[in-house]
Amino acid sequence: MPSRARIADVAEIAGVSRTTVSHALSGRRPVSDEARAKVLAAVKELNYRANQLAVGLRKARTQTIAFVMPDITNPFYPMVARGVQDAIRDAGYQVVVCSTDGDADREAAFISDMVGRAVDGLIVDLFRTPGEYVQSLVGGHTPVVILGPLKAPIGDRVHGDDKVSVAEATRHLLRRGRTRIAFVGGLPGVGPADSRLSGYEDALLGAGLPIVPELVIRCDYTRQGGRAAVAAALDAGLDFDAIVCANDLGAIGAIDALRAAGRAVPDDVAVTGFDDIDAAALVHPQLTTIDNRAYEKGTVCGRLLLQRITGELTGPFRDIVVPGALNVRESA
Amino acid sequence: MPSRARIADVAEIAGVSRTTVSHALSGRRPVSDEARAKVLAAVKELNYRANQLAVGLRKARTQTIAFVMPDITNPFYPMVARGVQDAIRDAGYQVVVCSTDGDADREAAFISDMVGRAVDGLIVDLFRTPGEYVQSLVGGHTPVVILGPLKAPIGDRVHGDDKVSVAEATRHLLRRGRTRIAFVGGLPGVGPADSRLSGYEDALLGAGLPIVPELVIRCDYTRQGGRAAVAAALDAGLDFDAIVCANDLGAIGAIDALRAAGRAVPDDVAVTGFDDIDAAALVHPQLTTIDNRAYEKGTVCGRLLLQRITGELTGPFRDIVVPGALNVRESA
DNA sequence: GGTCCGGCGCAAACCGGTTTGGTAAATCTC
DNA sequence: GAGATTTACCAAACCGGTTTGCGCCGGACC
Numbered sequence: 001m002p003s004r005a006r007i008a009d010v011a012e013i014a015g016v017s018r019t020t021v022s023h024a025l026s027g028r029r030p031v032s033d034e035a036r037a038k039v040l041a042a043v044k045e046l047n048y049r050a051n052q053l054a055v056g057l058r059k060a061r062t063q064t065i066a067f068v069m070p071d072i073t074n075p076f077y078p079m080v081a082r083g084v085q086d087a088i089r090d091a092g093y094q095v096v097v098c099s100t101d102g103d104a105d106r107e108a109a110f111i112s113d114m115v116g117r118a119v120d121g122l123i124v125d126l127f128r129t130p131g132e133y134v135q136s137l138v139g140g141h142t143p144v145v146i147l148g149p150l151k152a153p154i155g156d157r158v159h160g161d162d163k164v165s166v167a168e169a170t171r172h173l174l175r176r177g178r179t180r181i182a183f184v185g186g187l188p189g190v191g192p193a194d195s196r197l198s199g200y201e202d203a204l205l206g207a208g209l210p211i212v213p214e215l216v217i218r219c220d221y222t223r224q225g226g227r228a229a230v231a232a233a234l235d236a237g238l239d240f241d242a243i244v245c246a247n248d249l250g251a252i253g254a255i256d257a258l259r260a261a262g263r264a265v266p267d268d269v270a271v272t273g274f275d276d277i278d279a280a281a282l283v284h285p286q287l288t289t290i291d292n293r294a295y296e297k298g299t300v301c302g303r304l305l306l307q308r309i310t311g312e313l314t315g316p317f318r319d320i321v322v323p324g325a326l327n328v329r330e331s332a
Numbered sequence: 333m334p335s336r337a338r339i340a341d342v343a344e345i346a347g348v349s350r351t352t353v354s355h356a357l358s359g360r361r362p363v364s365d366e367a368r369a370k371v372l373a374a375v376k377e378l379n380y381r382a383n384q385l386a387v388g389l390r391k392a393r394t395q396t397i398a399f400v401m402p403d404i405t406n407p408f409y410p411m412v413a414r415g416v417q418d419a420i421r422d423a424g425y426q427v428v429v430c431s432t433d434g435d436a437d438r439e440a441a442f443i444s445d446m447v448g449r450a451v452d453g454l455i456v457d458l459f460r461t462p463g464e465y466v467q468s469l470v471g472g473h474t475p476v477v478i479l480g481p482l483k484a485p486i487g488d489r490v491h492g493d494d495k496v497s498v499a500e501a502t503r504h505l506l507r508r509g510r511t512r513i514a515f516v517g518g519l520p521g522v523g524p525a526d527s528r529l530s531g532y533e534d535a536l537l538g539a540g541l542p543i544v545p546e547l548v549i550r551c552d553y554t555r556q557g558g559r560a561a562v563a564a565a566l567d568a569g570l571d572f573d574a575i576v577c578a579n580d581l582g583a584i585g586a587i588d589a590l591r592a593a594g595r596a597v598p599d600d601v602a603v604t605g606f607d608d609i610d611a612a613a614l615v616h617p618q619l620t621t622i623d624n625r626a627y628e629k630g631t632v633c634g635r636l637l638l639q640r641i642t643g644e645l646t647g648p649f650r651d652i653v654v655p656g657a658l659n660v661r662e663s664a
Numbered sequence: 665g666g667t668c669c670g671g672c673g674c675a676a677a678c679c680g681g682t683t684t685g686g687t688a689a690a691t692c693t694c
Numbered sequence: 695g696a697g698a699t700t701t702a703c704c705a706a707a708c709c710g711g712t713t714t715g716c717g718c719c720g721g722a723c724c
Contacts, residue, residue: 017675019675032673035672059679
């Protein structure tokens with residue numbers, strides 16, 4: 001394989017110096033029309049493109065940001081990535097996506113690696129790496145935006161407010177006349193379940209209704225978990241006319257169990273989910289659920305990071321809440 | 333912001349030359365235990381990590397490959413990306429993901445940009461860019477693996493065989509005693525519909541059954557398309573006991589129409605899909621469909637590219653078929 | 665006609681690493 | 695104990711660009 005054309009090759013063919021080629025292409029200093037024409041012709045002939053490693057090395061800017069996510073196959077993150085990309089593209093920036101696929105060690109490895117590659121900024125959603133450790137990895141030389149619930153004084157932060165969102169879903173059920181509302185999903189201490197549960201509680205208390213312990217059923221985030229939990233509740237003869245689920249998969253499982261027991265959704269029991277996964281609109285009945293606004297979160301992260309990189313934004317780190325949006329469909 | 337530590341800083345603190353630091357860290361030449369200890373101490377103290385731009389520039393290798401995909405929010409591609417990543421990670425390579433989000437110009441821009449960033453290899457799935465153009469963008473200096481149906485003499489190729497897969501799904505229906513099988517989906521000439529249709533035809537003809545033109549219904553790839561097509565067929569009084577759909581969304585739409593008409597799935601009409609999207613297992617009844625083996629395709633792409641990069645594989649470009657896998661669930 | 669100025673181009677330094685060639689000291693060989 | 699070899703290190707070249715400093719040239723101005 002022949003190697004790629006270098007700027008020296010262009011200079012030789014155009015009959016000018018490397019400097020002049022650089023200036024002709026960047027416009028940093030004026031160049032005669034004649035020289036520019038010769039340079040452009042040579043560039044075309046050789047199919048020349050600058051080696052961005054060299055450019056980045058010299059300029060100390062790579063026009064690249066990294067987005068470190070826990071799992072690229074979780075549809076939330078690709079949608080965030082698209083938002084990020086749309087927010088930074090016009091400024092001439094690129095995003096590179098790193099998925100740790102649930103591996104804790106790889107979170108740190110990716111961050112370190114991306115800093116080594118001299119990215120101009122980082123967006124990170126971390127499951128397991130403590131904030132202080134991230135600090136040491138980044139070294140304070142690269143601006144960081146934290147996506148998600150992690151609180152760490154290393155950069156701006158963008159996150160949702162599950163509590164408020166679930167409270168809104170619960171109030172939606174109350175407005176529709178449901179009074180015996182159950183909560184299903186999310187083992188205590190695992191993931192976002194607790195804040196979602198507290199949103200449910202807030203809404204009930206706010207409406208002057210009691211929290212009935214039997215109607216708060218904790219289970220994992222799977223379809224099977226939701227199905228088993230609701231089936232058990234029905235078997236136990238519990239009485240409820242609506243279910244607030246901690247996530248969509250659990251809600252789909254809940255509907256499975258209701259269908260199996262001959263209860264109509266939403267007529268006998270209304271069901272709400274959380275996440276608004278693709279399948280939410282595809283199942284029957286279509287799921288009323290909370291859209292976590294992945295794309296918007298991405299654009300916010302991208303804009304924020306860009307402002308830090310350019311210095312347009314300085315001062316204390318900001319904390320931006322992107323509230324969820326209740327998506328009313330058929331199930332509630 | 334203070335700038336990051338450089339190798340010269342490490343050398344100074346350790347009291348040795350830059351050369352010795354490099355050798356101590358890379359092991360390319362022997363270094364005394366004493367010097368190594370001092371270097372490692374200084375590295376730790378300064379939290380030093382090499383600037384990969386400089387390393388890549390000098391070594392002319394970046395240990396990075398790029399994966400250019402048409403749409404990161406199509407779950408197929410993230411799963412492929414995971415496969416690629418798993419295949420190359422142990423060799424010390426990284427993958428950077430570029431999504432063109434359906435924009436044709438950006439396909440070319442990304443490829444050009446990644447070549448400019450001196451990636452060691454490319455995996456591309458192109459919707460619109462012609463092969464020869466890609467050739468000129470890459471310049472023949474970087475190995476390429478083509479994912480998908482594009483035929484271009486610029487690199488190895490990894491793709492499915494929709495025709496064979498759909499034929500298998502159709503034979504599955506025949507084995508279950510279905511005889512009047514319809515095909516629904518995919519406008520002619522758009523995407524993979526034609527090869528899928530021909531698999532359906534192959535299977536019927538192979539079983540000695542005629543192709544009934546009325547039972548071949550072309551529509552777009554959406555849920556609405558499938559629903560409208562099947563609703564119209566039912567209205568027209570067409571008689572069929574199974575439907576082979578060109579994709580899962582269309583199949584879900586088909587089931588919508590069957591449900592609305594009071595036909596039971598699969599008892600009255602069996603339905604198969606294609607893609608095995610997440611929702612396929614979440615809808616009711618769960619969809620029997622063809623898994624396009626995204627992860628496996630990713631690992632194959634990754635391994636192939638790696639072999640080209642290392643020179644382990646040379647000679648004519650290979651064409652590897654990753655056959656789909658029929659995933660039998662409830663709908664057929 | 666000399667001075668000043670702007671336009672234009674080149675040489676050289678620089679970014680931060682790796683790699684090569686050379687050398688001084690230590691060790692081996694006979 | 696002289697010569698050969700090895701060990702351990704360093705200086706300098708190099709990767710491919712950008713940027714800086716300087717000189718040359720021609721035209722305008724006094």
